[in-house]
Amino acid sequence: MKKSRIISTLLSTVAVVAMFESVQAGEFDGVTIEAKLIGGDQYEGLYARISEWETATGATVDIISKKSHFEIDREIKSDMAAGTTSWCIGSNHSSFAPQYEGLYVDLNDYVSGDTVAEFVGGNINASTVGGELLMLPRAQFDVSVLYYLKSNYTDEAKAAEFKAEYGYDLAVPDTWAQFKDQAIFFADPPNFYGSQYAGKDEAIVGRFYEMVVAEGGNYLDDNKSPIFNSDAGQRALQWFVDLYEAKAVPAGTLSYVWDDLGAGFASGTVALNLDWPGWAGYFNDPESSKAAGNVGVAVQPMGSATRTGWSGHHGFSVTNDCDNKEAAVSLVEFLTSEESQLAESAGGSLPTRSAVWDANVAAAAAGDDAFRAESLAAFAEGAKFAFAVPPIPEWGETTNIVFPELQAAILGDKTVKEALDDAAEAVDELMRESGYY
Amino acid sequence: MANVTLDTVDKFYGKHQAVHGISLDIADQEFVVLVGPSGCGKSTTLRMIAGLEDISGGTISIGDRVVNDLPPRERNISMVFQNYALYPHMTVGENLGFSLKIAKMPDAEIASAVNEAAQILGLDELIDRKPAELSGGQRQRVAMGRAIVRHPEVFLFDEPLSNLDAKLRTQMRVEIKKLHKKVASTIIYVTHDQVEAMTLADRIVLMRDGHIVQVGTPLELFNKPVDVFVATFIGSPPMNILDGVVRGDQIQLTDDLAIKIPSDARGLVQDGQAIKFGFRADNLTPKGHGVSDEGEIATIDLEVSLAEPLGTETLLFAEIGGVEVQAKMLNPRSVKPGETLSFQLMLDKCHIFDADTGAAIRG
């Protein structure tokens, strides 16, 4: 019920232009567009709208593949290897996009500058590799913010105990240091944990990256040479190590990725959780979460230098080998249009168009769903500090080198310095091999 | 002392009773043969003695021990199987020595015991071969060798010769007999072949349908069968059996053939009683071709339908009242089918059985 009310509010606040101004009826009669789309519950709502575009243009869309993110990545790489890239539209992601060299067209040549300007600038930057706009972002923008259990901050005995031990008032953490103190303070393993983090693959490297920047360092320098083994890097990694050693996070956290984190926080046994926008509705839904009603959302904490947010977003790209690029671009524009983003973001995901952001925030403020307003505000704030990963094809490969070393440090197989130095050395070799220097 | 005693031993498979309350005393060093048609329970009985089958009721003792619940290895027995049951992955020598090795005997003693057994059975040359490389007779010998190396109190043989050809079988029979003399152990031997039983046994136990029918020396069974079944089972060719009715002092065999009741049997039958009349081929001989012409003799003329010359004697086939009978001709001359001869039937060697129960009236 709530959802439909939000949508109607949205529709009334935004000027609804005639459906896709750029499209003329029957423009693409008889054209068939083949698409490879990311599958999964939260992504598929949008695809239901495709039939509207088909009706409007006379074209047909043939979804020839629908798979999870990593599967579709693998499939697209296989296609590039086999040269079977004559399909038109592919789902894309900002951290994957640079890998597909030469596969997708520069959308700057097809989409008007005005249209591009309607998107959030940061998102467009993250979609641009080497000056080419490789995808148009859809309303699936990801930056993580802090979810927490409110009840931990209403207990006066706890507050007093905390103050006695750490010397400052217990409040929702605003720095990573406070986050660490509180996580250790709240933890009561194995029944209750202070926090948790994704511990493998790109997930942990992304979080580590974010904290390196927050501590004033960086992952790669301008030459693409690794510098994450700086002091800032060591401080960042130490944070993970400390939480793990204090048993403030579940021991299994190193095997977790996002689904485990989501399930963990929804079980109501984790105090502080840094997570993505897609979870907000899930966490506060009594059907799926035991934490429902007890969930607070705040902007992510800051490091000793700044507040940062590692981010990414989904979008759609058009291949160079597509026979009818105009039709394909038209479909991409449609899927990323204001209309579509309004509809998709109504499901709880974050938009990538400025106007839709404004509309969403306004609607949430005007609506009667306090939780949605709170979380949207937190994400709006968090998005301001968002940065995207380096737009180089080797990003994914560096994460595969780095994450086992991070894990080694966390598990105590290596010291923080050893681990980072080893990782940096291997990444350095990779960059050298790839011809950056 | 290794006498073996069975006391009312039963064996059930589910509801089916395979062995019915068998009791039997087997003396030390005795050679007993269990014989009977297939399915009579003789193998089951042997396997119960061996401990390979559980006993459903009764007791079995070996020596002074009740062995009902003892596993085979504690019964001090050895066994020769129908299919030899050689261990295919061991050489002949290893097969022979296996039980001793299991008993943790020192290697030197095992070697000497194996050599001894191999010598007794003429296996010296084959000691390093695998069973697959042996002929049937050689395998049989290994199986026996394996049984004797242990010097058990009781030997069990389960139809050990049935997979051999006729000539080898005769040969092995002799060897088994010799072996018994040499090892001086109790032997219980199962076979369905009555010739084996007759030639080997000190005592024969004839079984049928899970019951013991008769126990006795081979000659006792041959000469004094307790019923028609024993009479027809033991001896080759089988005893001729004719239906008859007592009429006065005669037995009416067919409408036109009646013979005198042997004098010592006259008191045993009543007038009008239906009986079965049995006699062996040896006791029906053409005139001048028999053992003797003395004693109570009936003379019958019969048309010979077939003559089977065996060399020293000839088997003659004829019909009495539609039933085929066999006769024996000693010092034979050639007989053509269709020839009618005058036969002498030795009445004092005849058997009379009750027509209903088959039990012997005159054994």
Next chain:
Amino acid sequence: MDLTLSHRNRKRGLKALHFTALFLVMSVICIPGLWIVLNSFRPTIEIMAKPPIWSPSFTLDHYRAMFGGAGEGGVPVFKYFRNSMIISITSTAIAMLIGMSGGYAFARYRFKGKNGYFVGLMLFRAVPGVALSLPLFIVFARVGIIDTHFGLILAYVAMNVPFTVWLTDGFFRQIPKELHEAAEIDGCTRWQAFWRVEFPVARSGVASAAIFAFLTSWNEFALASQLTRSVNSKTMPVGLLDFTAEFTINWGGMCALAVLMIIPALVLTFLVQKHLIAGLTFGGVKG
């Protein structure tokens, strides 16, 4: 008498021990599987509960969602099921034909380098799917049989032929040569002799090879995930991944699909397991 008694007690003790051990083993074998079945009937919140909820409640939600439309968590189950069935059955049948003909050649003819051929054939099964999947994909893509039933069937036939050859070879060797000689004297052609006489005798060997081939095709993932694209050819193991998204795994839904996957395999195995034992007994050892 004491000896007898102690033996009897020991027998009883052993029996109890045997029963207990068997029970434990069967539990370990069955519980992880049954747990999946159970989870497919439990609401997600209960599956993920902590502390755990031991008394399960019952819901058909996962099944309802699975059969539901797109957007409601629906997955094109029927299409996957149909694809799996078509691909597994066809590839098994073809692999059996080709494998039997190969096995017959090994069993009945003498030729040079026989052992070499045989081991060589077997080794092709040793190539890990991971190493094979990309080159295979490139070759298939060039021929244009990606995302078709035919492509997967071809791949599975190749995967199952070596093992089928092995099992049937052993089986045909078991059958005395005289059998088909007799049939030929009775007026059969060589083919008839095979089909009417030798094949029926080797039936359980064929059945056991067939069930192995079927289960392999039915459960295969690595190649299927590479060679299939859309609902036109995706098989059920690949369909399982429909329940994973970037952030979540819909475990309850996955269990529901898993149950649908297991049922046909279970029924089939139950039906032919007698042949399976007999087939392995003769086919494998007597080579």
Next chain:
Amino acid sequence: MTRRRLPEWFLLLLPAIIVIAAVVLIPLIFSFYSSFTPYKLTRPSTLWKWVGTYNYEKILSDVKFWAAFGRTILFLTIALNLELMLGLGIALLVNKVTWGQRGIRTMLMFPMMFSPILVGFQFKFIFNDNIGLVNNIIQSVGFADVALPWLVDGKLAMFSILFAEIWMSTSVFAILILAGLFAIPRDPLEAAKVDGCTPWQSFRHITLPFLMPFIFIAMTIRSLDVARAYDIVQIMTGGGPARRTELLWTLMSRTGYVDARMGLANAMGYVSILLSILFTIYFFHKLSAARAELGMTG
């Protein structure tokens, strides 16, 4: 005039040879070639650049590769041996069952019906340290403050993937060995009993030698498709944490697909294929020997 005809055996083998050549051989040759190039999936032109044995040199001097190599051998050895022992034990237990054996045998084959990928997910959840079945049970029976990190701790993680692999594959051994038990002639066993063997001795000296061919068949079959464990490991731990469960297959697939360095991955593939081939030939050899021992050749 006589026409040269192909021999019948060849015609019969031909379909098998064709299918395997098309599906396995050609891709194999392709991947073998590409292992001598810096082939990168996303840059197809790299396929034409010959770098000789560069990839192999890189792999063979790479500590991580050797660690994964050694771990794979360890994994295979432990898994195959444990599966054998357990399979043997289970087969002996089931063989003794006199009632309802058909049902029990079907139950025994239960894990064989699970797709490896499903087994991966299944045990990932069962061994989850927070909400997993195993820890839930441990905590419910009174060890409330125990939360074993099954998939993280170096030893436990290896144990967990081994457990999953063994759970899935022991059935194959059990079934094959059970088939072997059914095929053992009864006579030698009875002879052994009479010869004075205890049950253990009968097993050791008679049953086991008879089972050896079956055991080696099972070993051969399993060593052929043990790489199926890839699905399980990939899903349960992905080789982590800190490469504690990294096996050749996970390393290979990450290098090939995620990093897109297919040339390098194929070089690893060839080393791993060699490994499978060695295992297979070894067991096949043992099988032939065991058959000969029992006089079963022919």
